[in-house]
Amino acid sequence: MKKLFIIFCLSLTSCVVSNNSNSTFKRYLTKEEKESLSESGEILKVHTSKYRNGQTHWTGPLRVKYINKKYSFTQVGTWKGYYESGDVFSVAKSDSLGQLEKEQIFELNGIKSLEMIGYDENIGNKVVRKVKLINYRSPLYQDTLVTTHFIEIKKKLIKHGVETYFNELGIVEKTVHYENGKKLK
Numbered sequence: 001m002k003k004l005f006i007i008f009c010l011s012l013t014s015c016v017v018s019n020n021s022n023s024t025f026k027r028y029l030t031k032e033e034k035e036s037l038s039e040s041g042e043i044l045k046v047h048t049s050k051y052r053n054g055q056t057h058w059t060g061p062l063r064v065k066y067i068n069k070k071y072s073f074t075q076v077g078t079w080k081g082y083y084e085s086g087d088v089f090s091v092a093k094s095d096s097l098g099q100l101e102k103e104q105i106f107e108l109n110g111i112k113s114l115e116m117i118g119y120d121e122n123i124g125n126k127v128v129r130k131v132k133l134i135n136y137r138s139p140l141y142q143d144t145l146v147t148t149h150f151i152e153i154k155k156k157l158i159k160h161g162v163e164t165y166f167n168e169l170g171i172v173e174k175t176v177h178y179e180n181g182k183k184l185k
Helices: 002-017 022-027 031-040
Strands: 042-050 056-067 070-075 077-082 088-094 100-106 112-123 126-136 144-153 156-159 161-166 172-179
Touching: 022 070, 031 042, 031 056
Parallel strands: none
Antiparallel strands: 042 056, 056 070, 056 077, 077 088, 088 100, 100 112, 112 126, 126 144, 144 156, 144 161, 161 172
């Protein structure tokens, strides 16, 4: 159950940081923005998508490039996601390359339930993008339930490092070690 929850949370967070649909971004380009892109090849805009009820869904700075008649989109800076009620669902910050620096996921009551922190680390003789996932214990979300470390390989997050499980008192219950997505014995 814990693994399913983590996978679910990662799928939710990925839509902010790296996988928001290009077709969604393209649909929100104005005629003026498309004209500007055809002239300059690149713009930085504030993207805002809406729910059917008119409430803001996602908003944040978006770098748009138009090269060889193709659009590319990079989410940069701070993005916010909202529930249909208008309450904040997610706050994510990406660097100028669109790489995750930090994302927090919130319950409808405003309590943080999940946090992801992205950073670069030297492994061997190359720099690797790593992500630390912190899943907070429900229903109070004051204590950490599990921390999991990932590396990014070809734009996919793969477990790498120590996954640590905590009990209600914050004491480590167990640790599981991973290397390139494989559980070590």
